[in-house]
Amino acid sequence: MRKITVIGTGYVGLVSGTCFADVGNEVTCCDIDHSKIDLLNQGQIPIYEPGLQEVVDRNVSKQRLSFTTDIPSAIQEAEVIYIAVGTPMTDTGEADLTYVEAVAKTIGENLNNYKVIVNKSTVPVGTGKLVQDIVQKHLPDANLDFDVVSNPEFLREGSALDDCMNMDRAIIGATSEKAAQIIAELHKPFNTRILITNVESAEMIKYASNAFLATKISFINDIANICERVGADVTKVAEGMGLDSRIGHKFLQAGIGFGGSCFPKDTQALVHIASDVNYDFKIVKSVIETNNEQRMRVVEKLHHVLGDVRGKTIAVLGLAFKPNTDDVRYAPALDVIPELIRKGAVVKAYDPIALNNAKTELKDYRNIVYSTDLYETLRDSDACLVLTDWADVVEMDLEKVQQLLRLPIIIDGRNCFDLDEMKRLGFIYHSIGRPSVEGYVPVAQNVP
Numbered sequence: 236m237r238k239i240t241v242i243g244t245g246y247v248g249l250v251s252g253t254c255f256a257d258v259g260n261e262v263t264c265c266d267i268d269h270s271k272i273d274l275l276n277q278g279q280i281p282i283y284e285p286g287l288q289e290v291v292d293r294n295v296s297k298q299r300l301s302f303t304t305d306i307p308s309a310i311q312e313a314e315v316i317y318i319a320v321g322t323p324m325t326d327t328g329e330a331d332l333t334y335v336e337a338v339a340k341t342i343g344e345n346l347n348n349y350k351v352i353v354n355k356s357t358v359p360v361g362t363g364k365l366v367q368d369i370v371q372k373h374l375p376d377a378n379l380d381f382d383v384v385s386n387p388e389f390l391r392e393g394s395a396l397d398d399c400m401n402m403d404r405a406i407i408g409a410t411s412e413k414a415a416q417i418i419a420e421l422h423k424p425f426n427t428r429i430l431i432t433n434v435e436s437a438e439m440i441k442y443a444s445n446a447f448l449a450t451k452i453s454f455i456n457d458i459a460n461i462c463e464r465v466g467a468d469v470t471k472v473a474e475g476m477g478l479d480s481r482i483g484h485k486f487l488q489a490g491i492g493f494g495g496s497c498f499p500k501d502t503q504a505l506v507h508i509a510s511d512v513n514y515d516f517k518i519v520k521s522v523i524e525t526n527n528e529q530r531m532r533v534v535e536k537l538h539h540v541l542g543d544v545r546g547k548t549i550a551v552l553g554l555a556f557k558p559n560t561d562d563v564r565y566a567p568a569l570d571v572i573p574e575l576i577r578k579g580a581v582v583k584a585y586d587p588i589a590l591n592n593a594k595t596e597l598k599d600y601r602n603i604v605y606s607t608d609l610y611e612t613l614r615d616s617d618a619c620l621v622l623t624d625w626a627d628v629v630e631m632d633l634e635k636v637q638q639l640l641r642l643p644i645i646i647d648g649r650n651c652f653d654l655d656e657m658k659r660l661g662f663i664y665h666s667i668g669r670p671s672v673e674g675y676v677p678v679a680q681n682v683p
């Protein structure tokens with residue numbers, strides 16, 4: 236059992252702090268955002284993450300998990316300090332280290348005895364050394380001892396608890412054997428594979444992993460776009476490719492492209508990391524370009540079917556970047572909706588969870604009607620765009636949808652529906668990398 240302080244109580248800090256508490260450690264999660272900590276101290280969870288409330292409650296009641304804005308005290312009481320603040324993308328695409336640097340300074344100023352400082356945030360190679368230098372510079376006593384470790388996080392929003400409790404691996408980058416063993420020990424209860432390496436390699440593993448997964452997505456999306464032109468079906472192509480155990484089925488679902496708080500920023504950051512050492516990372520640049528174009532393909536398809544969208548009402552289903560999260564950071568909807576508005580459409584936007592976050596991001600746009608009612612969103616719309624494969628969207632009653640839409644047009648950025656079913660129901664249905672369904676005129680109507 237260790238005393239752990241987690242600085243930054245967002246998606247990563249809250250979930251990983253809770254998991255460390257659940258396996259018996261005494262964890263304090265802290266944040267500069269008072270409203271977040273107040274909510275947590277009132278027993279509420281500031282983010283949507285399935286199952287999290289119950290595990291937080293359990294650990295709070297066992298007094299293994301607490302929340303505070305008193306970061307100096309939390310630092311002084313800890314044996315291990317996790318940094319889990321955001322590293323968002325700057326305007327030029329690099330990782331913004333402002334928050335990491337601020338935390339490193341606070342840790343330095345408040346260090347009172349030996350501690351292991353662990354970087355869980357996704358940070359460019361060299362940040363471990365940067366944190367080391369900042370902490371050292373601000374120590375009240377230059378002789379105080381500490382180690383900096385890199386232990387990147389791999390959880391996915393929507394399944395974060397499970398990803399954390401049953402992690403595939405723990406990557407530990409350290410310069411000191413003692414610090415590496417303390418962090419390895421912390422991971423024993425998770426029964427996971429542990430790779431100990433140097434700090435730089437650990438930092439690179441995180442970026443290389445995310446860029447590789449993003450590459451798989453852009454690759455299959457490029458294949459999908461070619462499939463459309465040659466009459467192949469990308470879902471079958473991906474299925475066939477995935478049967479090769481060297482390739483596997485994961486991350487081969489063609490669609491509207493990747494979004495979220497990680498892949499877009501981490502691919503950009505990796506291009507910058509490479510360029511800083513005079514390396515032109517062409518593959519990842521293309522991955523980003525394909526992805527940016529891919530999100531607009533649903534708008535192009537809509538145009539193809541509907542013509543000018545000016546004055547038309549478009550139902551947009553799904554604002555979160557993927558199902559089971561309220562996170563809209565770099566979500567396709569944030570590019571698609573403004574484009575529809577610019578073209579003169581009225582947008583009816585549906586999401587079961589992410590509506591408030593989307594409203595904040597899209598506050599500058601008028602002509603958007605928000606709803607958490609799926610069928611009301613569809614009612615009297617001229618066409619429907621599927622951007623997030625929420626379960627209730629995938630399982631919606633298509634016959635009812637037919638009746639509610641003014642025109643039976645569905646442009647599906649997530650390949651949710653069966654082509655034969657859509658043909659049978661008479662939809663004009665365009666998805667990604669699959670043959671389009673051009674509607675069906677019932678035989679009876681053709682009889683003079």
Ligand code: NAD
Binds near residue numbers: 338388390
């Ligand atoms: P987030 O924005 O949800 O949370 C970051 C938190 O840090 C916020 O609550 C913010 O108020 C707090 N913070 C900022 N400055 C602070 C300071 N000086 N002191 C204390 N708290 C401070 O971010 P996140 O999604 O949890 O991501 C955190 C890091 O983990 C990022 O580097 C991200 O790339 C990485 N990561 C994220 C995910 C994910 O799915 N979200 C997965 C793996 C890795």
